[in-house]
Amino acid sequence: MIRIVLPVQLRRLAEVEGEVQLQVEPPATLRSVLNALEARYPVLCGTIRDHVTLRRRPFVRFFACEQDLSHEPPDTPLPGPVVTGAEPLLVVGAMAGG
Amino acid sequence: MSEVRLLVGTRKGAFVLTSDGKRQRWDISGPHFAGWEIYHVKGSPVEPNRLYASQSSGWFGQKIQRSSDGGQTWEAVGDKFVYEGSPGTHQWYDGTQRPWEFKRIWHLEPSLADPDAVYAGAEDAALFRTTDGGRTWEELSGLRNAKGRLWSPGAGGMGLHTILLDPSRPGRIFVAISAAGVFRTDDSGGTWRPMNRGLKSPYELPDPDVEVGHCVHRIALHPSRPGVLFMQKHWDVMRSDNAGESWHEVSGNLPSDFGFPTEVHAHEPDTIYVVPIKSDSEHFPPEAKLRVYRSRTGGNEWEALAKGLPQSDCYVNVLRDAMAVDSLDPCGVYFGTTGGQVYASADAGDAWKPIVRDFPAVLSVEAQTLP
Numbered sequence: 027m028i029r030i031v032l033p034v035q036l037r038r039l040a041e042v043e044g045e046v047q048l049q050v051e052p053p054a055t056l057r058s059v060l061n062a063l064e065a066r067y068p069v070l071c072g073t074i075r076d077h078v079t080l081r082r083r084p085f086v087r088f089f090a091c092e093q094d095l096s097h098e099p100p101d102t103p104l105p106g107p108v109v110t111g112a113e114p115l116l117v118v119g120a121m122a123g124g
Numbered sequence: 125m126s127e128v129r130l131l132v133g134t135r136k137g138a139f140v141l142t143s144d145g146k147r148q149r150w151d152i153s154g155p156h157f158a159g160w161e162i163y164h165v166k167g168s169p170v171e172p173n174r175l176y177a178s179q180s181s182g183w184f185g186q187k188i189q190r191s192s193d194g195g196q197t198w199e200a201v202g203d204k205f206v207y208e209g210s211p212g213t214h215q216w217y218d219g220t221q222r223p224w225e226f227k228r229i230w231h232l233e234p235s236l237a238d239p240d241a242v243y244a245g246a247e248d249a250a251l252f253r254t255t256d257g258g259r260t261w262e263e264l265s266g267l268r269n270a271k272g273r274l275w276s277p278g279a280g281g282m283g284l285h286t287i288l289l290d291p292s293r294p295g296r297i298f299v300a301i302s303a304a305g306v307f308r309t310d311d312s313g314g315t316w317r318p319m320n321r322g323l324k325s326p327y328e329l330p331d332p333d334v335e336v337g338h339c340v341h342r343i344a345l346h347p348s349r350p351g352v353l354f355m356q357k358h359w360d361v362m363r364s365d366n367a368g369e370s371w372h373e374v375s376g377n378l379p380s381d382f383g384f385p386t387e388v389h390a391h392e393p394d395t396i397y398v399v400p401i402k403s404d405s406e407h408f409p410p411e412a413k414l415r416v417y418r419s420r421t422g423g424n425e426w427e428a429l430a431k432g433l434p435q436s437d438c439y440v441n442v443l444r445d446a447m448a449v450d451s452l453d454p455c456g457v458y459f460g461t462t463g464g465q466v467y468a469s470a471d472a473g474d475a476w477k478p479i480v481r482d483f484p485a486v487l488s489v490e491a492q493t494l495p
Binding site: 071 | 157158159160181182185186200203204
């Protein structure tokens with residue numbers, strides 16, 4: 027079970043509280059997790075990655091296990107603790123402003 | 125008794141303000157979509173409880189929300205705004221050509237006849253249309269053939285911010301685009317022509333009366349006389365008496381002819397409103413006095429309307445979509461400021477009162493008159 031922590035704006039949009047938990051076929055990657063997330067919550071389409079190119083939006087970041095996964099290719103397998111559910115995958119709105 | 129509903133978009137959410145026909149006491153609901161920029165909220169003229177809202181974020185992109193109960197509840201609808209075909213390029217600040225790139229929806233204009241049909245004005249400038257209540261959107265791409273490659277973003281972005289539907293000619297639509305100008309279609313969006321003859325921009329453009337490139341801030345018309353248009357340009361207040369074929373200046377005795385919104389009185393087609401702003405670099409009122417100016421002669425002769433508005437130390441701006449009128453008698457006039465105030469006048473602008481003083485910066489105000 028993959029655990030995902032969404033930023034508050036997207037939790038409100040998707041009308042979820044707390045973490046989202048998704049069952050994803052191995053190997054779990056950013057692409058497969060986001061596909062599953064958008065399939066369950068279609069309203070999130072376009073908010074994390076572009077509708078057409080499916081590229082990550084510029085001010086969205088992916089963190090897990092104290093690592094920034096934002097620049098990893100989307101088909102890179104996620105870290106083991108994320109795959110087992112020991113650690114969540116964080117979807118984060120990047121810092122902006124001063 | 126009639127009711128007035130104001131739809132207020134702000135930098136951090138949407139608010140719905142309602143009052144009875146006296147327009148003295150207001151109920152406030154919101155923020156809806158807290159934390160998101162709400163560029164615009166507007167209701168269908170044929171089904172007033174059907175509202176559409178543009179919800180956007182620099183982080184999370186564009187959403188479109190729809191309400192069927194006057195803003196009490198909302199549902200996200202389609203937000204896939206894809207330019208048709210290969211969108212080509214437009215001029216960039218450094219003179220190079222840059223591909224069109226969708227950023228946000230600035231303005232939503234519901235159809236005059238069909239509550240499921242809505243036009244949406246986008247940045248980078250384009251016009252989209254839905255005919256299924258917002259589920260899907262298609263671009264009216266002929267607009268970009270009107271010399272789109274010569275359009276260039278201004279400091280505020282290359283947004284299509286004004287959409288006027290001509291009630292007497294269903295195929296006629298006017299749009300205005302920052303740093304591009306006014307464009308008109310007479311065939312429901314198939315073909316478009318620039319409508320900028322008479323505009324002069326000597327301080328912004330190397331050729332002051334070029335066909336496209338003028339920074340039009342807002343245009344307005346009265347539904348009973350749609351051939352007459354009023355414009356607040358970057359500098360200059362302008363008027364057209366031939367559906368945009370040509371324009372002439374009507375700034376007259378205004379203390380500054382820079383500004384953003386312009387509106388027309390609901391019952392008097394020659395009574396118009398602007399909010400003068402000191403200059404393009406000083407986006408606050410002249411003399412730090414917030415004054416709406418009203419012309420009852422369709423321009424040139426203006427009177428200051430200051431009663432109830434701050435007359436010292438006022439440094440707010442009023443953005444292009446942040447002024448509206450209701451259709452009661454006397455006509456109500458409303459505007460919101462970048463300082464978060466929403467002011468109301470129940471007597472056509474003679475006197476003003478703040479409805480709220482501490483909203484986030486106001487991006488848009490629309491007024492609905494309900495039976």
